[in-house]
Amino acid sequence: MDLQPALSLRLTRVAGHTQRVERITEFLQNFHIQPDADIEYFAEAFVGNRLAGCAGLAGNIIKCVVTDLPWRGINLTARLLSVLEGFALRNRISPLFLCTRPENIGQFRQCGFWPLARDGDRAVLMENNPVGLQHYCRQLSQYRQPGEKIAAIVMNANPFTLGHQFLAGLAARQCDWLHLFLVGEEGSFFSYADRLTMVSRGMAHLPNVTVHGGSPYIISRATFPAYFLKETPVVDQAWCAIDLILFRDDIAPALGITHRYIGSEPFCPTTRRYNETMHTLLAGKVTVKEISRIASHDGTAVSASEVRRLLAGRHYDQLRDKVPPTTFSYLEAQHIAQPVSP
Incomplete structure (x- = not known):
């Protein structure tokens, strides 16, 4: 019987955690992503000591949502977003937005985000409030x-x-x-x-x-x-x-x-x-x-x-x-x- 890997999740504040952020940056660069300077928090997912995924939060904007190949298909993205949404709820940060490629719309719809505007096949802006606009x-x-x-x-x-x-x-x-x-x-x-x-x-x-x-x-x-x-x-x-x-x-x-x-x-x-x-x-x-x-x-x-x-x-x-x-x-x-x- 296949068992899902044991995951651990944590929220990291960018300020004051240089080593953690450097590790996240290296992880993102493996996927040709350079994190924006305005990101204040990262949700991180670990399998053992290995970073399996992350998602950043800049104000009320979710950025840099990435999961490593071996752990895709186990709903890891939803768990990362849940960490950020919980933090946002506790701190009265609302609504939340994210921008992604149109082929990811279905994945983020399952996580409670709805498309607002789409630029062809390049990008789509999504929000976690279906009636906000x-x-x-x-x-x-x-x-x-x-x-x-x-x-x-x-x-x-x-x-x-x-x-x-x-x-x-x-x-x-x-x-x-x-x-x-x-x-x-x-x-x-x-x-x-x-x-x-x-x-x-x-x-x-x-x-x-x-x-x-x-x-x-x-x-x-x-x-x-x-x-x-x-x-x-x-x-x-x-x-x-x-x-x-x-x-x-x-x-x-x-x-x-x-x-x-x-x-x-x-x-x-x-x-x-x-x-x-x-x-x-x-x-x-x-x-x-x-x-x-x-x-x-x-x-x-x-x-x-x-x-x-x-x-x-x-x-x-x-x-x-x-x-x-x-x-x-x-x-x-x-x-x-x-x-x-x-």
């Missing part, structure tokens, strides 16, 4: 507005610059309504709360704009990780596609969005590739309007990265030339050191 779109539909031209902009606003304000103002003037989505992930120079405040104040003068808070379904670490892992040398086209497919097929219909406005991207290759993909994938369903960036008085294109550099260098006079008064006032109150009276 539908629930989000139902919430969005409450903000639907009448009109023939309904625009959308997605921005990180790190921080909110004159360039952001110009693009949003143009969209609001040219369309009946503008839905402005703010990237919800933390990890930027400015916190999400800071960015939301600056955007809300900078758009308050426009009556036909709705500012939407962050969502895991639009430019997040789940849908478009390359945006947040800028050190990655090659931008995976599949990530761009998955994020845009979700926007095209689910988010845009929920709000009746007909146009998406983007600024030209002379600096960041990741964003530039994303914009190029947008023109292709949204064609025929959502009109993409790419607008040239405005320049400041010195002739350089306004960018959030330049604003951050000026803020760090305390070049406040130059900073005024690149951000709206509402942003400058907020930076002045929250981030610019005030002189101390003698």
Whole structure:
């Protein structure tokens, strides 16, 4: 009679466990996988002292799910995911996402994950909540507005610059309504709360704009990780596609969005590739309007990265030339050191 091997499972925190992580990295490299730098935990499965499989967790994203050949077919993947799901449940991390190849859909369906968006035969994004996306779109539909031209902009606003304000103002003037989505992930120079405040104040003068808070379904670490892992040398086209497919097929219909406005991207290759993909994938369903960036008085294109550099260098006079008064006032109150009276 064949007996299943005795397995042991454990959860390893990446920080402070260098030797364990090195062993996991070597294991993954045998399968030509390099773990992302943002993975915080690994579930590990052992047969004796031999590592038989692992699965990583970065925030609410499951990555690097691999089982060694001798132990495939014994439901090891489900057991690894169960370890991560138990940890997520205890720490109120929800929902969980993973991206895999389409041929693995059946395997992960058995583990309680449902497909959200698929890029041909390259990749599929899955979630452990079968109705999460539908629930989000139902919430969005409450903000639907009448009109023939309904625009959308997605921005990180790190921080909110004159360039952001110009693009949003143009969209609001040219369309009946503008839905402005703010990237919800933390990890930027400015916190999400800071960015939301600056955007809300900078758009308050426009009556036909709705500012939407962050969502895991639009430019997040789940849908478009390359945006947040800028050190990655090659931008995976599949990530761009998955994020845009979700926007095209689910988010845009929920709000009746007909146009998406983007600024030209002379600096960041990741964003530039994303914009190029947008023109292709949204064609025929959502009109993409790419607008040239405005320049400041010195002739350089306004960018959030330049604003951050000026803020760090305390070049406040130059900073005024690149951000709206509402942003400058907020930076002045929250981030610019005030002189101390003698």
